[in-house]
Amino acid sequence: MASGRTKTPARMEDLAVLPLFFRLKGRAVLVAGASEAAAWKAELLAAAGADVTVCLGGETACDELLALEAVGRIGLATEGWQAAAWRDLCLALGDCESDAEAAAFAARAKAEGVPCNVIDKPDYCSFQFGSIVNRSPVVVGISTDGAAPILGQAIRRRIETLLPKSLKGWAGLAAGLRDGVNARLKPGG
Incomplete structure (x- = not known):
């Protein structure tokens, strides 16, 4: 230290992650995938008030996604996440089969400035879900x-x-x- 001052101890010890709480009411969120895991995340986001669109990418939606759509909790889109409008998204979540797809999803989110989570692939996530x-x-x-x-x-x-x-x-x-x-x-x- 050039100034000769002693370093004051940190008021907070180092954190592995920073817990944040997003206000999602009425905000657009994209979920990519047709699986039960995608349905669980979509339901969680809808419970927080998000305007959730699930991009199926040509896959058949699981029963849980169909049930969420039937009661108006989410919207289903047949196109893949690549064709989705990312401009106004608050968050993006993907259930990606391969590392290549996960890397592409994360790269798109980063390019668009959208925080993303790839289910069960932490290396591609800019945020993660904890227990609630x-x-x-x-x-x-x-x-x-x-x-x-x-x-x-x-x-x-x-x-x-x-x-x-x-x-x-x-x-x-x-x-x-x-x-x-x-x-x-x-x-x-």
């Missing part, structure tokens, strides 16, 4: 950075037993009181 505890609006995300998915699931099950289902109602009540409390109290540290 859903007491929305309270959402807890758990990641092991792919090192031990079973451990992440075990932690999720433990947290689910600790957080009652009624937490959703408590969070709603707190949100309703927030403005009134903030108007009466001065901001603190």
